[in-house]
Amino acid sequence: MLKSKMAKVLVSTMVLLGLFVPWILMATGCSSHQPxxxxxxxxxxxxxxxxxxxxxxxxxxxxxxAGSADWVIDGGFSDFAQALADEGYEVKELRKKDPLTYDDLRPYDVFVIGEANNPYKQSEQTALWQYVQNGGSILFISDHYNADRNKNRWDPSEAFNGYRRGAWNSPTKGMSPEEAKSPPMQNVISTDWLAQHFGVRFRYNAIGDVTANQIVPPDQSFGITKDVQTFAMHAGSTVAILDPQKAKGIVYLPRTNAKWPHAVDQGVYNGGGIPEGPMVAVAKAGKGKAAFIGDSSPVEDDTPKYRNEETGAPKKTHDGFHEQDDAVLLVNLVNWLAKKENYTRLSEVPGLKLDQPTRLYEWEQPAKSTEPEKEPWEPPANGYKWWDPSTFKPGSYGATDSGEPSPPSGDVRYIAEHPNPIPAGKTVTIRVMADGLQPGTTANGYRLGLYLEGGKQVAKFRNADGSWPSTYGYSAPFQLKSDSKGHAEITLTAQIDPGSKGTAYIRLKQDRDIRWTNKLEIR
Incomplete structure (x- = not known):
């Protein structure tokens, strides 16, 4: 029922002859198989x-x-994470079993929260607010209502807002005694936390595939929307602006009634557009800042790392990071969040026009909200307990048994020969080679791509029949056939976008896995 969204696996051994590796991912893995x-x-x-x-x-x-989500920097958010590293940021994952604390956050300039599927405890809300008051910034990435990936009845929008829809008086409403007593549900109370501190609230709407094209000009968006014309939504929500002194919308949908097909209510509350509330908003609070996105699709890529914890099935995710101007906006957003500024009210910003509050229905008030359908949206698989990692399937995050085959003894080494710099507007040949493959075998599913910083694809690769694709993007899938020594190679021909110059990256994928990514120049 829930839409598929997710990620990629970045490999630890990536070699490209004559080129420079711009970042290092410290993770366990082998370049010839998913880690x-x-x-x-x-x-x-x-x-x-x-x-x-x-x-x-x-x-x-x-x-x-949880579920189809894979929002980790070596999985579904790896392209986003790499783009931030390209900007000079050190990027790390917060991984722990105990509740997060202010000390966890304090050394960092920006804290990114992709779709939280468990609620934040009262102590964690306090830590988050202390972090922002002292100059830290948070990026909240939510989704459509009923995006309950672990089937615990809490959606990301609810976890961020601080309360469950229709469960204001009881955060554990409908849960079994075992669920209600589980560690994730201890010290969870209903609050209107996001509204109180940041002047916004994620709406519980569920809008379908719509391209956001109402972009607030850069001089009214703190420069965040520079070079941004469109932003993609593939089933998501919007944000209600409650306090214009704290929050401002910067990206809006067009007028639309296109709801997500599985929406449990009307899905679209105010006919889209500005009345629906922004898809992307920002806020200034204390010494810090915050930003809010109503959909994870623009952030994810198509290379998930983990298996589904409930079913054990491989995940399939959407490469939204490279759609529209998604990558540009996301990097601009983090750059703004990381910038320290002293004003505490938006009215203090010269020339900034404040928003009008979003019109809400009476039933959108936290204590008056209702649950349109009984949750969870589907019965959990037999034996799966969302609060107990010992029940998670092998290969999923947190599972006690990986269930994956051991990696081979040696790493596959990939090499590419091509001009550097690559001339813009020209046709070039790129020879891809691999050593360390199993001798006498054929490896399928390879694709080659060339893209600028920010994710824009700038190469067309000639097809096997001699034709050319109509758009810039990854090559058609190809094979690498190894000889008796485990060596394989293939030569591809590419047309480079004549209008593209500057720093770029060449990337080899095999199915959803990244084999290497390296830096070059287009001139």
Whole structure:
């Protein structure tokens, strides 16, 4: 029922002849297979080549990998994480079993929360607010209502807002005694936390596939929307602006009534557009800041790391990070969040026009909200307990048994030969080689891509029949056939976008897995 959204696996051994590796991902893995998932793997960190002195932390303490989600920096959010490393940020995952604390957050400039599927305890809300008051910034990435990936009745929008729809008086409404007494539900109370501190609230709407094209000009968005024309939504929600002195919308949907097909109510509350509330909003609070996105689709890529914890099935995610101007907006957003500014009210910003509050229905008030359908949306699989990792299927995050095959003894080494810099507007050949493959075998599913910083694809690769694709993007899938020594190679021909110049990246994928990514120049 829930839409598929997710990620990628970044490999630890990536070699590209004559090119420079701009960042290092410290994670367990082999370049020829998806890394084996170990229960006690250390949290990954991406170290930039040219540090800007700032750090970004991604939350993975609130079921960010539940169901079809894979919101980790070495999985479904890896392209986003790499783009931040390219900007000079050190990027790390917060991985722990105990509740998060202010000390966890304090060393970081920006804290990114992708779709929290478990609620934040009162102590955690206090830690988050202390962090912002003291100069930290938070990026909240939510989704449509009923995006309950672990089937615990709490959606990401509810976890962020601080209360369950229709359960204001009882956060554990409908839960079994075992669920209600589970560690994730201890010290959880209903609050209108997001509204009280940041002047916004995620609406419980569920809008379908719509391209946001009402973009607030850069001079009214703190420069965040520079070079942004459109932003993609694939089933998501919007944000209600409650206090214009604290919060402002910067990206809006067009007028629309396109609801998500599985919406449990009307899905679209005010006919889209500005009345629906922004898809992307920002806020200034204390010495810090916050930003809010109503959909995870623009942030994810298509290379998930983990298996579904409930079913054990492989995940399939959407490569939304490279759609529209999604990557540009997201990097701009983090750059603004990481910038320290002293004003505490938006009316203090010269020339800034304040928003009008979003019109809400009476039933959107927290204590008056109702639950349209009984939750969870589907019965959990037999034996699966969302609060108990010992019931998670092998290969999923937190599972006690990885269930994955051990990696081979040697790493596959990939090499590419091509001009550097690559000339814009020209046709070039790129020879891809691999050593360390199983001798005499054929490896399928490879694709090659070339993209600028921010994710824009800038190469067309000639097809096997001699034709050219109509759009820039990854090559058609190809094979690598190894000889008796485990060596394989293939030559591809590419047309480079004549209007693209500057820093770029060449990337080899195999199915959803990344084999290498390296830096070059287009001139």
């Amino acid at each position: 084996k998932v170990k229960p006690k793997d250390e949290a990954p960190v991406i170290v930039p080549d040219k540090p800007n002195g700032k750090k970004v932390l991604f939350d993975n303490t609130h079921e960010q990998t």
